[in-house]
Each structure stands twice: as C-alpha cells, then as structure tokens.
Amino acid sequence: MHITPDSIILFQLGPVSLNATILFTWCIMALITVVSWLVTRKLSSTTQMSRWQNFIEVLVIGIRDEIREISRQDSSRYLPFVGTLFLFIALSNLLSIIPGYKPPTGSLSTTTALAVCVFVAVPLYGIAQNGLSYFKQYTKPSILMLPFNIIGEVSRTIALAMRLFGNIMSGTIIAAILLSIAPLIFPIIMQALGLLIGLIQAYIFAILAMVYIAAGSRVRQNKKGDV
Amino acid sequence: MLINWFTVITQIINFLVLVYLLKRFLYGPIIKAMDKRQEKIDLHLEEARKKKEEADKEAELFLKKNREFDGRHEEMLSQIKKEAEARKAELIKEARSQVDADMAGWYGAIQKEKENFLQDIRRHAVKHTCAIARRAIKDLSNADLEDRITSIFIERLQNIDADDREALARTVQHPAEGIRVNSAFEIPGESAKKIVRLIQNLTTDSVVVRFGILPELICGIELKLHGRKISWNISDYLEPFEENMRATIEAKTGH
Structure with a gap:
C-alpha cells in the first residue's frame, strides 16, 4: 500500500520523475480546462443558456460571493x-x-505546494494592496512580536498543508483498510463520507486561504478606519 | 520522506498554470458574459422604469381627464337633455304638421268623394224622377213630359216680372254670342217658334235664336243671357232631397 501517490513512479529520468501525483494533477488540469473551454466557447449573454453554462455560472457566482463576504472587497x-x-x-x-485513481491532494507534496502558493500569495496580495507597509503588520503590536508573527505565518501554512493531506490520505487509507476487512457495504459508506470530507476540505482550504489573504489586505483599510 | 521537493515544485508550477488557464478559459469569459447579461438586464430595467414612468404619467393624465370629465358630466348631461328635449319637440311638431297635412289631404279626398257620390245620386235621382214623371204624366193626362216642360218654360217666359223683362230686353238687344236655348231633348217646331216669337217680342231688332241639346240637363230647358237665366229643370225639385242627403251623410260621418 502506498501512503502517498508520490511513491508510485511511472517514469524516472535522473532527478526528474513522473509520479502518479503529477500525472493525476495533469489529468485534473486537462479535465477542468477542457470542460471550461467547451462551456465558455459558446457563452450566452441572454437569459437563455445551456445547462453547463448555468452550472458553471452558479459555481463561479457561489465562489465570488463567498470571497466577497469574507474579504469585504472586490472579489x-x-x-x-x-x-x-x-x-x-x-x-x-x-x-x-473512480477506482485506481489516487487523489493528488493525498500527497503531502501537493498540499505543501498549494500551501506554499498561499504562503506566497498572502504577502503578494498584501503588498499589491498596501505597498511595502504590509510588512509593518508583523511588528504589531510590538517589534518583539515579529518572530512570533513569522512563526505563526509559517505554522499556519504547515497546518494548511497537513490538514488537507491528513484528511485525504487518511480517508484513502481507511477506505483501503476497510475494503480488506469488510469488503461489502461498509466501504461504500466510508467512500461517501470520504467524498463529503473531500468537499469540506476543499472548502476549508479555500476559505482559510481567503481569510489569510484578506487579513493581509485589510491592514490599510483598518488604518484608514483609524484615521 | 513524504515530501518530494521535485513534485512540490512541479505542483506549484502546475497550480500556477491552472490558475492562468482557468482565468483565461473560465473566470474571464464567464464573468464577462454575466456582466454583459447584467448590463442588458439593467438596460431592460431602465427601459421598464422609463416606460413605467411614462405609463404613470399617462395614467395621471387619464385620471385628470377623468376627473375633469366627471366635473363636466352633469353640465354636459343637462345640455344634452335640453338638446334632446328641443329635438323631441321639433320632431313632434314636424310629425303633427305632417299628420295635419295628411289629414287635410284625406279630408279633401273624402269631401271630393262625398261630392262625387252626391252628384251620382243626384244624377240618378233626376234620371229616375224624370222617368217616373214622364210615366205619371202620360198615365194621368195622356201628355208628353217634354211637351209639358216646354209649355211650362214658355209660360215662365211669358210671365216674367217687369224688372226681369227689362233686363232681358237689354241683354237681347246686344247679344255677344247670339241667343241660345238649351234643352235635354229636341224642342218641337211649334214650341220652338213660340219661344222665338216671345223673345222677339222683347225687342224691335231681329234676333237669332239657336236651339241646342245638352244631355246633362236631363229633363230641363234653359235660356241663358249674361247671368240671366230662365229655365225649368226637374233637378230644381230635387235640391231639398240633395240637401237632405248631404245632411244625412254629414250626420253619419260627423263632417
């Protein structure tokens, strides 16, 4: 049993290796991109639209509203x-x-990569919004808090990666273990639960990322409020 | 080691590429389409708002006109009533005059009919009376009616009063169309000569007397000279009868 799909190596050329994580990531990327392209190829700006466009619009509007609610800014x-x-x-x-599919989010490398992206995105959005004064928030309320703020920043990134990885990996492993112990019915329930957990984790990851980014971008607004 | 740093880097790149691809193929077009739709909806709403404003204005105008109309309603109603009354009176007047004209026509026609009827009766009465008289005279005195009529006429001509004689003499002297004696029958030669002689006696000038036959006289004989007339006609006896008939008809018809 593979704990992480990273260990399933499909192709190796020196330090460059094509593992299941990367392969399935590409598959997902291709799937999302192709579906998006197919749907947005013939978009309707009237009230008459295809079911797929309707679905995608509902999805995008849902995400946009969620972001707007959290950030209280232009989404x-x-x-x-x-x-x-x-x-x-x-x-x-x-x-x-899907049988045989290994979720890339069950790889700590993927969750780390996503967490790193969030880690980098937070200051980037903060700087884009507030300029270099963004960094001043690390010295609040006192310069003595700088190390703790940095540790907090790093630790929440690690927590972000570990939470997603732990949940998905555990779900996959539990499903595999149950399949060997009680192959009938029970794994189906766990699988369904796994799907729910997967969706909740996606929501939590995205929401937390947004909260971190919004917290970094809101500094100037608070300042304006103080003035 | 659970973290493969090559995979981490690859996944970071993959994620960034995915962000770009989705921005290019998903969020951008979808947001654009939604914004466009929103614009259209806003435009429609704006149009609807304008139309509603126009409709409100129209409704206000209509209500105003309605109120004005209600205000003028009574006035217009009374005016219409007056006009209708006037028109009604005019129509009644027209109808009455029409009826009067028709009635006058009818009365005229009835009167004419009555006159014709009386004329017919008179003619028949004269005719029959003549026949009866002729027969009665024949039976009683074995004489001819026409002879008797001529005799009576001659008698009247002989016994006219002085005024009439003088007037007749003046007329006989200057006859415009000659002297004419009309009768319903042929006057016998002897009687005709007697008549001519009697007329000649009225003047010293010679006179020309013409005899004519007029069937409408039925049983009569007459001498007409410029408004002067000496005659005998059985219809003279029937005048009271005609008057009586007329009175009876008028009593029956009420006219």
Whole structure:
C-alpha cells in the first residue's frame, strides 16, 4: 500500500520523475480546462443558456460571493487564485470515487505546494494592496512580536498543508483498510463520507486561504478606519 | 520522506498554470458574459422604469381627464337633455304638421268623394224622377213630359216680372254670342217658334235664336243671357232631397 501517490513512479529520468501525483494533477488540469473551454466557447449573454453554462455560472457566482463576504472587497482580484484552489482540490477529492485513481491532494507534496502558493500569495496580495507597509503588520503590536508573527505565518501554512493531506490520505487509507476487512457495504459508506470530507476540505482550504489573504489586505483599510 | 521537493515544485508550477488557464478559459469569459447579461438586464430595467414612468404619467393624465370629465358630466348631461328635449319637440311638431297635412289631404279626398257620390245620386235621382214623371204624366193626362216642360218654360217666359223683362230686353238687344236655348231633348217646331216669337217680342231688332241639346240637363230647358237665366229643370225639385242627403251623410260621418 502506498501512503502517498508520490511513491508510485511511472517514469524516472535522473532527478526528474513522473509520479502518479503529477500525472493525476495533469489529468485534473486537462479535465477542468477542457470542460471550461467547451462551456465558455459558446457563452450566452441572454437569459437563455445551456445547462453547463448555468452550472458553471452558479459555481463561479457561489465562489465570488463567498470571497466577497469574507474579504469585504472586490472579489475579482482573488477569484482566479482562490477559485482555482477550491476547484482543483474539490475535483481532485471528488474523483477519488473512480477506482485506481489516487487523489493528488493525498500527497503531502501537493498540499505543501498549494500551501506554499498561499504562503506566497498572502504577502503578494498584501503588498499589491498596501505597498511595502504590509510588512509593518508583523511588528504589531510590538517589534518583539515579529518572530512570533513569522512563526505563526509559517505554522499556519504547515497546518494548511497537513490538514488537507491528513484528511485525504487518511480517508484513502481507511477506505483501503476497510475494503480488506469488510469488503461489502461498509466501504461504500466510508467512500461517501470520504467524498463529503473531500468537499469540506476543499472548502476549508479555500476559505482559510481567503481569510489569510484578506487579513493581509485589510491592514490599510483598518488604518484608514483609524484615521 | 513524504515530501518530494521535485513534485512540490512541479505542483506549484502546475497550480500556477491552472490558475492562468482557468482565468483565461473560465473566470474571464464567464464573468464577462454575466456582466454583459447584467448590463442588458439593467438596460431592460431602465427601459421598464422609463416606460413605467411614462405609463404613470399617462395614467395621471387619464385620471385628470377623468376627473375633469366627471366635473363636466352633469353640465354636459343637462345640455344634452335640453338638446334632446328641443329635438323631441321639433320632431313632434314636424310629425303633427305632417299628420295635419295628411289629414287635410284625406279630408279633401273624402269631401271630393262625398261630392262625387252626391252628384251620382243626384244624377240618378233626376234620371229616375224624370222617368217616373214622364210615366205619371202620360198615365194621368195622356201628355208628353217634354211637351209639358216646354209649355211650362214658355209660360215662365211669358210671365216674367217687369224688372226681369227689362233686363232681358237689354241683354237681347246686344247679344255677344247670339241667343241660345238649351234643352235635354229636341224642342218641337211649334214650341220652338213660340219661344222665338216671345223673345222677339222683347225687342224691335231681329234676333237669332239657336236651339241646342245638352244631355246633362236631363229633363230641363234653359235660356241663358249674361247671368240671366230662365229655365225649368226637374233637378230644381230635387235640391231639398240633395240637401237632405248631404245632411244625412254629414250626420253619419260627423263632417
């Protein structure tokens, strides 16, 4: 049994290795992109539209409203990043219903990569919004808090990665173990639960990412409020 | 080691590529389409708002006109009533005059009919009376009616009063169309000569007397000279009868 799909090596050329994580990630990327292209190829701007367009619009509007509610700002700036996080993780988790499929989110490398992206995105959005004064928040309320703020920043990133990885990996492993112990019915229930957990985790990851980004971007607004 | 750093880097790149692809193929077009639709909806709403405003204005105008109309309603109604009354009176007047004209026509026609009827009766009465008289005279005195009529006429001509004689003499002297004696029958030669002689006696100038036959006289004989007339006609006896008939008809018809 493989704990992580990283260990399933499909192709190896020196340090470059093509493992199941990367392969399935590409599959998900291709799937999302192709479906998006197919749907958005013939978009209707009237009230008459295809079911797929309707579905995609509902999805995008849902994500946008969620972002707007959390950030209390214009959502268009954060939509591509946070929306992609949610769609990628959600699809990655939901596809685990397919036999033989290994969710890339069950790999710590993937969750780390996503967490790193969030870790980098937070200051980038903060700087884009507030300029270099963004960094001043690390010295609040006192310069003495700087190390703790940095530790807090790093630790929440690690927590982000570990939470997603732990949940998905455990779900996969529990399903595998149950399959060997009680092969009838019970694994189906766990699988269904796994799907729910996968969706919730995608939501949690995206929401937390948005909260972190919004917290970094809101500094100037607070300042304006103080003035 | 659970973390494969090559995979981490690859996944970071993969994620960034996915962000770009979704921005290019999903969020961008979808948001654009939604914004466009929103614009259209806003436009429609704006149009609807304008139309509603127009409709409100129209409704206000209509209500105003309605109120004005209600205000003028009574006035218009009374005016219409007056006009209708006037028209009614005019029509009644026209109808009455029409009826009067028709009635006058009818009365005229009835009167004419009555006159014709009386004329017919008179003619028949004269005719029959003549026949009866002729027969009665024949039976009683074995004489001819026409002879008797001529004799009576001659008698009247002989016994006219002085005024009439003088007037007749003046007329006989200057006859415009000659002297004409009309009768319903042929006057016998002897009687005709007697008549001519009597007329000649009225003047010293010679006179020309012409005899004519007029069937409408039925049983009569007359001498007409410029408004002067000496005659005998059985219809003279029937005048009271005609008057009586007329009175009876008028009593029956009420006219």
